[in-house]
Amino acid sequence: MEQANGAAKTKLEQLSKLLNIKLRSAQGFLQEELNAMQSRIKKAEKKLDTVIAAAKEQRERLQACELTAESLEKVERCEAALQKASEAERPFQKDCEVSPAEAQQALADCEATALAAQKAISEARSATLQCLTKAKEFGEAASDLCTKDQLALQKRLDGMALKLNELKKETTERKRKAHLLTTAEKVSKVEAAVKQMGEVMARFSESSIATLSKDEAQKISEEGCTVEQTAQACMESAKRFLGQRMQEAKTLQEAQRVPFMADLSKLQSRLTAAQVEVAKLSKQLTEREQSFVAVRLSQDVDNELRRISEEGKVAAQVCQDLLEGEGHAKLLLLLRHDAVVEILQDHISASQTVENLWEDLSAGDASVTQDRFADWLQSRSEVSSGTLTKEQTLQVWPLLVKGEQMKQAEFQDLLLARRCAANTIGLWNAPSGGREICQLYEGEAVQILDTSDERPHCRLLRDGSSLWVASAECLQPTAAGQLASLEAYIKAAFANCNFSATQTEQKAAQVASIKQGPLVPIRSKLLEVSKKLTQEKAKLDILKSNLLTAKEAAQQEREAEVKELMDAKCKAFQEESSRRGKEALKEAEEATNQVLQGAEESQRLSLSELEALQTQGETAFEVLKSSKGVITQLLDSFDSFKGPKRTMLLQARVELNKINSQLFAMEQKCGSCSESLRQAHAQALKKLTVRARNALRHAFRQSGLSPDSAFLQAARSDQDQVSEEEFLLFVSKLGEEVTSEQAKMLYKEFARSGMFKGNFLKAVQEYGCCVREVAMTGGLSIGTVTGTIRKILMHEVLEILEGPCTEEEANVQRVRCRALKDGKEGWITIKGNQGTPFLKPREKPFLLVAGETEFRAESELSSEVLRKLQMGEKLELLEGPREVTFEEKVFLQGVAADGSEGFVLLQEMVSSGIEGPSDRHYVCKSTIAMTDVEDITSCKVLCKIQSGDLLEALGDPVEGEPGAIPRRRFLACGSGQEGWVTLTGNAGTVYLEQSQRHWLVASSVALRLSTDDEALAKRALKEELFEEKARRTVRPKPQVQMKARSLVDWTVGWVSFVAGPNAPVKPSSDAP
Known part of the structure; x- marks a missing residue:
């Protein structure tokens, strides 16, 4: 609109200037017209000025309204912010009490909303002042209107500012009260923690120290430390919060500061008293802990000294018989006893049961004498470490049985499973409950007596005592005997004594740094116990050294025994192995040579001779297999010799490997000859079978019988299949063309699973397959007037109905046949006069149903469905296959x-x-x-x-x-x-x-x-x-x-x- 008014005013001014120029030279009528036009222009200018003034006033009023709207929006924001500040005080306006935590959160909300309201009021006041300044630029009417509205808004802002100040004062007072409550709550928490600490100390009194267990004392001590830490944390929090409130109180006015400081001073006094009490209780807790440690330390070192002394006595008592007098002989006897047990255990690990082993030993008797046991053991000792003579076995006899003869229970006792401790584990006096008697140390061996209870029942090999082990998971299989178990026990006892002495010295050194308190008197006792443990350690060291020396001497003598026995055993085994290997090789050579000689003349042998030679080949293979088994068994026996004795048998092993290689070469030759014999036999059998098959089918065609009627005639006793006697009788009636032997051969070929009707038809019917296109004619003579019926294509199947007959003019063999594809019958040439084949023999075609399909009465798809053919059903092909196409x-x-x-x-x-x-x-x-x-x-x-x-x-x-x-x-x-x-x-x-x-x-x-x-x-x-x-x-x-x-x-x-x-x-x- 302003642009239109401006354009109109510009045009009027230009037109006025143009009229003034024209009036200077105008006269008469033209001058009058120009004056009239000038008058009209002035009226238009006045009217335009009025319109422009009105538009300007309207524009200014709109701008004033916009300024007022902007200011009003900011004022409304102030009111909303002030409303939020009022709503933040609602938790304090309810009748119910507010917790200190809730009060602190509400105060924080009040301060945040008050700050937001203050910011909004400041922004609104600044906006109204800016609008008042802009209003002065408007005309009188618009300026008055805008100024009036802005002043009214400023008045509303002043009222909101007063209300906000009142809210701030109330918030400040509430904040002071809330801080006072929070401080009191923190002091109360400190006092509660001090009270709880006192209750804990009441349970840890001087009178109860002697009766408390280690776990109970540790639990009380840990609980006291936890409560003390809680009290210290609460005290630090309360002191820090109280200090902050005192600093804030200094900024308050006199009227507010005095009562606030009085309340804070009371709380400070309570906090100081609680701090003193915490320090007192903490000192008591430390003293009680030291008293308990002193009592327990004294008891522990006494118990440890007692246990080490008892273990030393047990070790000395067990070793006394082995280290004094005839101790060397007893040690050697123990090693031989372990050898007997090892021999028996090896047989158990070789998949034999204890019952079978006893049955082999006793032969059904209730008991066994020592001579019988010694002889039986000699035949079973196959491992070097378990080699014994009969005299040595008899010397061990008193350790094996209590009487003169061995019963089954005593034999089973020898074969009880032995287990070795993988780590130290407790030994108890009862299968469940009870108490721990002693410990089974790492490396010690036990015999498992029973595993049905919670704890396995076992016998300790070190002294023969019977106890219950804490858990079977720490036990692992072992072959260790009494001597090894005793050695492990003495080494463990020495290690325990050494460890206890070291620990006692370290504890004495630690206690020495304490100058006062209950732990000071205990140092002298620790030094005394440490001295006694050192003495026990020296005794065990001497005992261990003596035992190891005696054991080493006994083991050297035992190794010399084993070496002497193994040398004799190796020599005997070497001679026996060589003898058996040579015998097996000789037997295999004789059997193989017979087959090789017969294979050279296989082309000149008859079928029966070839079958007999094949039987000899199978026998030779069995002999080779048996010989290889003997060599393999002998080679496996070498594994029973361990260590350096295997080197002594190296020559015998090499000789057996050579024999094994020779047997392998013989097996290869024999296999090659057997394959040649098999091929020669198959070729001869095939020729005879083809000759017999052709003779049977030719004789059958000459008989004029149909296949179905022939089967009914042959199967007299059974309508489903023909027996061999019935088949031979049927063939004999066909003439002398087929011999009895040929008939038997054909029956074996076609009646492998029984001479059913399908197999019978397969035997008597002859079929051929076209291998080159040939003409089917109406007569035997190629030049007959009947002419060609049709061309027989490659791969067509034909049933031979007559022939073969010789066509004299062309001198070729021809047969009358039926083409299965369309049922056409005629004569075709089998082979041309130049030797070109047209027809090759093939078996009677059968079909297998691979999926359900319909069996129809006629070839048309619309014909009657006879039934559904089932999966796996066999069919006899009578005509076809032929391809049929259908209309689109x-x-x-x-x-x-x-x-x-x-x-x-x-x-x-x-x-x-x-x-x-x-x-x-x-x-x-x-x-x-x-x-x-x-x-x-x-x-x-x-x-x-x-x-x-x-x-x-x-x-x-x-x-x-x-x-x-x-x-x-x-x-x-x-x-x-x-x-x-x-x-x-x-x-x-x-x-x-x-x-x-x-x-x-x-x-x-x-x-x-x-x-x-x-x-x-x-x-x-x-x-x-x-x-x-x-x-x-x-x-x-x-x-x-x-x-x-x-x-x-x-x-x-x-x-x-x-x-x-x-x-x-x-x-x-x-x-x-």
């Missing part, structure tokens, strides 16, 4: 009258009498009117027919006058309106055209879901309209058809299927 199928894809979509088979519609699309339905090609009568000059329009609308003709066409526009009565299928419509205009415009997409289905036709043959039908179309949307042509895959007979029920029928990897019927070479 045309499907109409469209929509029925009710909107159902689907496919309709065109051939099915044609067969039902529908020759083509409906001749009574038309489609609108160009928009035209439908009228009520035929006469176009007197008609009335009923409706518009749009392009694409479908109409159905009513009645027959009306023939009008020559040259008249063709019209016809129709029914609009969409709206149901009936009327007259023009078909073609006088200028040639086509309005309606007969539809080629709408089919009137009179009889029932299926509406399918898809074009698949197995697709389900949605519903049947009948006496309704079907609109075609598209056409789809489907070419059915060619099918393979075969005529076959089931070998299950002998039903004859046809199978049809699509060839491919998933075909339901596949070739099978075997009959059932």
